[in-house]
Structure formats: C-alpha cells, structure tokens
Amino acid sequence: MKTLYVTDMDGTLLGPDSKLSSRSAAIISELSYQGALVTVATARTPATVVPLISEMHTTLPAIVMTGAAMWCRDSQRYLNVKYLADDTYRALMDMCHKYGINPFRYTLCDGKSMQVYHNGPMTEGEQAFVDNRLNLGLKNFNIDTPHGLRPDLPGVVFFFAMGECDRIFALADEIRATVNCSVSAYVDIFGKETGLLELFAPGVSKAAAVKQLARDINADRIVAFGDNLNDIPMMQAADVAVAVGNALDQVKAIASCVIDTNATDAVARFIATDFASTQ
Numbered sequence: 001m002k003t004l005y006v007t008d009m010d011g012t013l014l015g016p017d018s019k020l021s022s023r024s025a026a027i028i029s030e031l032s033y034q035g036a037l038v039t040v041a042t043a044r045t046p047a048t049v050v051p052l053i054s055e056m057h058t059t060l061p062a063i064v065m066t067g068a069a070m071w072c073r074d075s076q077r078y079l080n081v082k083y084l085a086d087d088t089y090r091a092l093m094d095m096c097h098k099y100g101i102n103p104f105r106y107t108l109c110d111g112k113s114m115q116v117y118h119n120g121p122m123t124e125g126e127q128a129f130v131d132n133r134l135n136l137g138l139k140n141f142n143i144d145t146p147h148g149l150r151p152d153l154p155g156v157v158f159f160f161a162m163g164e165c166d167r168i169f170a171l172a173d174e175i176r177a178t179v180n181c182s183v184s185a186y187v188d189i190f191g192k193e194t195g196l197l198e199l200f201a202p203g204v205s206k207a208a209a210v211k212q213l214a215r216d217i218n219a220d221r222i223v224a225f226g227d228n229l230n231d232i233p234m235m236q237a238a239d240v241a242v243a244v245g246n247a248l249d250q251v252k253a254i255a256s257c258v259i260d261t262n263a264t265d266a267v268a269r270f271i272a273t274d275f276a277s278t279q
Contacts, residue, residue, distance in 0.1 A: 003221045007224070020053055022055065028057070031272060061079055066230065106159075184230045
C-alpha cells in the first residue's frame with residue numbers, strides 16, 4: 001500500500017521552540033530513504049520552510065502557502081502556483097481597509113523569488129513578523145513602497161493579515177459572503193489573542209493540494225497530522241487524521257487518533273510505526 005504522509009509544521013512537526021528536532025529529522029530522513037512518502041503542508045513560504053527542514057530528507061515537494069503552491073526542493077522552484085485575479089485582489093484590499101487591516105501581499109512573478117508588500121502603519125506584532133523574516137534568500141519585503149499601492153499589483157498569490165481575533169474573524173466572515181476566494185482564519189498558536197487571516201484564489205486549501213499530490217504519486221492512502229483549525233480540512237480529506245496532543249479541542253474531535261505532543265517527536269514516531277506496519 002502506497003501511503004502519503006502529510007504533516008503541518010508549526011505546533012505539529014516542529015517543537016515548542018518552532019524548530020525541527022534532530023531526532024525527528026533523523027527518523028523521517030531514514031524512512032524517506034526506505035521509500036516512505038513524507039512531506040509538509042504549511043502556511044509558511046519556502047523562505048522559512050527550507051531552512052527549517054534542511055536536515056530532513058524527503059522526496060516529495062512541500063505544500064506551501066496553505067496549498068497556493070508547492071515547492072520543489074531539488075529544483076528550488078515553485079510548482080502549481082494559484083494566483084489571485086486582479087478584480088479579486090482589488091476587492092480584498094477594499095475589504096481589509098474597511099476593517100482597518102493593512103495586509104501583507106505575497107507576489108511571485110518569476111517562479112522563484114517572492115516579493116512581499118505592506119503599506120500603511122504596522123502593529124508591534126506585524127513589525128516583529130517582518131523583523132523575524134528579514135534577509136531570507138527566497139523572500140524580500142517591500143515596506144511602504146509606491147509599487148505596493150498599485151491597484152493591479154502583478155502576480156499576487158495570497159494575502160496575510162494579523163489582528164485582534166474578533167476583527168479578523170469578522171473580516172473573514174464578510175469576505176466569505178462577498179468575495180469569490182478561499183479564506184483561512186485561525187488563532188495564532190503563539191498568542192491566543194491574535195487572529196491570523198490568509199486569503200487565496202478560489203479552491204486553494206491544504207486539503208486540495210494534498211489530494212492533488214496523492215493523485216500525482218498514485219497514493220492509495222493519506223495520513224495527515226495537524227494541530228490547528230486550518231488543518232481540519234486537510235485532516236478530513238485524509239484516510240487517517242492524526243492530532244498531536246497539544247492540538248485544539250476542535251482538531252482532536254475530528255481526528256482518527258490523538259498522539260503525544262509536538263514536544264516528543266510524536267509525528268515522526270507515528271510515521272515510523274505506521275510505515276513499518278504497511279511493508
């Protein structure tokens with residue numbers, strides 16, 4: 001039986017320190033060399049995914065930006081990119097401004113380097129978000145540049161915004177009701193008072209990307225791991241949905257099983273046991 005193992009990163013595969021442990025990296029690398037088909041599905045871009053999993057050998061592309069694209073680690077290029085339409089981009093900008101949200105807009109024009117635009121005042125959290133991601137080789141921030149104000153900003157892949165939970169979730173609900181796009185809104189695992197919002201082209205989701213990858217490799221079975229609300233669709237699309245012990249109660253409620261927390265290499269250990277049982 002050919003199984004596709006797909007794991008979320010933050011709060012799931014990564015430890016509480018937001019790093020991949022050497023033990024998890026070693027277990028998954030060895031399993032990959034044995035033929036296990038393991039990948040990650042994350043809201044992150046390759047700029048942070050690549051260094052985080054650099055010690056972990058895998059053979060499949062990573063699902064990045066919540067499924068808006070995949071990243072081929074061998075060729076160092078984006079695959080299957082889903083872009084926002086110009087009219088959708090303008091509608092989303094209007095909606096964000098209505099709620100006093102200044103979103104980050106991620107663009108991709110050459111298939112390899114990503115440009116991120118932000119215009120307007122930044123909160124302390126937004127500034128920290130930028131500061132923690134400066135000088136990354138695969139992503140460049142453009143803060144308050146005139147180009148970022150273009151109504152037809154080219155190559156927009158997705159919006160990212162953060163703010164008070166009530167405001168973020170209210171904005172998400174109104175966008176769902178009025179704009180034809182994919183919306184992902186969830187609570188930040190690093191600060192429960194902060195809501196995170198991601199906006200994509202219609203049909204984009206971790207679930208859709210996972211199912212597409214499973215078809216591409218002719219997988220018979222999908223095992224998915226998660227901890228947060230944005231992982232639920234992917235887990236519901238899987239044959240086996242695995243929640244880590246630190247997952248939200250809503251995630252545990254839809255899971256096939258609950259394993260140890262992300263502080264214990266639980267995902268890697270589960271894959272090892274499951275892969276051995278299918279050989």
